[in-house]
Amino acid sequence: xxxxxxxxxxxxxxxxxxxxxxxxxxxxxxxxxxxxxxxxxxxxxxxxxxxxxxxxxxxxxxxxxxxxxxxxxxxxxxxxxxxxxxxxxxxxxxxxxxxxxxxxxxxxxxxxxxxxxxxxxxxxxxxxxxxxxxxxxxxxxxxxxxxxxxxxxxxxxxxxxxxxxxxxxxxxxxxxxxxxxxxxxxxxxxxxxxxxxxxxxxxxxxxxxxxxxxxxxxxxxxxxxxxxxxxxxxxxxxxxxxxxxxxxxxxxxxxxxxxxxxxxxxxxxxxxxxx
Numbered sequence: 001x002x003x004x005x006x007x008x009x010x011x012x013x014x015x016x017x018x019x020x021x022x023x024x025x026x027x028x029x030x031x032x033x034x035x036x037x038x039x040x041x042x043x044x045x046x047x048x049x050x051x052x053x054x055x056x057x058x059x060x061x062x063x064x065x066x067x068x069x070x071x072x073x074x075x076x077x078x079x080x081x082x083x084x085x086x087x088x089x090x091x092x093x094x095x096x097x098x099x100x101x102x103x104x105x106x107x108x109x110x111x112x113x114x115x116x117x118x119x120x121x122x123x124x125x126x127x128x129x130x131x132x133x134x135x136x137x138x139x140x141x142x143x144x145x146x147x148x149x150x151x152x153x154x155x156x157x158x159x160x161x162x163x164x165x166x167x168x169x170x171x172x173x174x175x176x177x178x179x180x181x182x183x184x185x186x187x188x189x190x191x192x193x194x195x196x197x198x199x200x201x202x203x204x205x206x207x208x209x210x211x212x213x214x215x216x217x218x219x220x221x222x223x224x225x226x227x228x229x230x231x232x233x234x235x236x237x238x239x240x241x242x243x244x245x246x247x248x249x250x251x252x253x254x255x256x257x258x259x260x261x262x263x264x265x266x267x268x269x270x271x272x273x274x275x
Contacts, residue, residue, distance in 0.1 A: 002109075002145075005041035005175050006064040010050045015072035015151040018164035019171070020045065023070075026172035039175050041068075051087070051096035053140035066109070067144050068171055073152030081152035082121055082167065083195075084114050085134035086211065088141070088232070090218040090225055096139020100224060104145040106234040107186045107211035113147065113174045114203050117167070124166040129157075133196045133203060135189075135215035136229075145234050181209070185238045187268075188229040189213035190221065190256070192246030198270040199243070205275040208241065216246045221256050226263060239266040241273070 007023060009016025020043055028040060042064070048055040050069055061067060073083055088102020097103075110133075118131045134150075149167060151157050185208045189199045194215055202208050211233040214225055230237050240260065247253045260267050 001180060002065040002178065003039050004064045005039065006044050006061060006067050007041055007070055007171065008044045008046060008050055008056070008061070008067060009070040010046050010048060012048065013050070013072050014155060015158035015164070016050070016070045018159055018161065019070040019149075019151070019167050022161070022164040022168035023171055026168065039178070041175055049096075051139040053096060053142065056140055056142070058142060061142055061144055064144060066106075067142065067146035069146060069148045070167070070171070071148055071150045072158045073150035075153040078153050080129045080157055081132060081150070082117055082126070082129050082163070083132050083134050083150045083152065084110060084117060085148050085213075086110070086136045087138055087146065087148060088136045088212070089138070090136065090214055093139065095137075097141040100228070101141050102136055102212060102228055102232050103142055104232045104234060105147055105211050106145050107209035108181050108184055108235060109145075109174070109178060110147060110211060111184065111203055111209035112178055113149065113170060116173050117149070117170045118204060120166045120170050120173075124162060124169075126163060126166055129163070133200050133210070133213065135194050135196060135213040183207065184209040186211065186233065186235040187239055187241040188226075188233060188237055189241045189243070190247070191216050191243030193217075198246075199241070201275055202241065202270060202273050206273050208273055209235075210241065211235070216243070216248060219248050219252055221259060223259055223263060226259060226265065230265075239268050242267055242269055244269045244271070
């Protein structure tokens with residue numbers, strides 16, 4: 001069980017500053033926190049962009065159990081979004097990290113924070129926001145389990161105090177209420193677009209908890225990608241969850257199934273999951 005959390009944001013990032021400013025009101029007195037031995041969090045404000053490993057003090061980060069990166073999100077469509085994802089690069093590393101390397105993450109933690117973010121968006125009347133998972137992408141590369149939680153996609157949203165409060169409330173809530181769930185089935189997702197509509201439904205409405213997601217646009221799949229996704233999931237994987245229609249052509253689908261068989265990895269299609 002995670003006890004010591006670190007909230008990381010860039011001083012150059014208006015969304016990160018918004019979230020951490022709002023979150024500071026939920027920070028307990030360190031003396032009281034230590035007396036109760038309850039989960040607690042600290043802040044780490046970085047001078048430059050947090051997606052680049054070289055900008056981070058890894059010695060500081062390694063003192064904590066779980067890292068939450070609070071960040072802005074950009075998109076070409078400029079949609080209002082609240083998103084959650086793990087960091088890492090399946091192929092190129094144009095935005096930090098290392099080529100072909102991903103961070104550790106927890107499927108159960110991702111599931112619970114996504115549920116809480118969705119509930120808080122409703123509670124605080126952010127109904128015009130799209131609440132979504134994103135596939136695993138960009139840096140940094142660290143040794144501790146982590147996630148990104150992001151506000152998108154323009155400066156209006158990044159600086160909006162109510163939105164920042166909803167995200168801060170989500171972070172505070174997950175830290176205080178996160179519980180390991182032995183009944184969740186644990187999966188890695190493969191296929192589909194960047195914003196993972198099929199995986200969103202499963203994460204929110206099923207017993208399956210999803211960790212890393214390998215999107216269709218980084219195919220062809222390799223054995224190394226599957227191994228990396230499984231090894232960098234904190235929990236033991238029950239199966240790989242595939243968005244069948246988002247796996248490319250018939251030849252690619254056949255090749256992916258052959259990789260699963262070779263590695264003795266179970267798989268299910270997204271339409272086989274009860275939602």
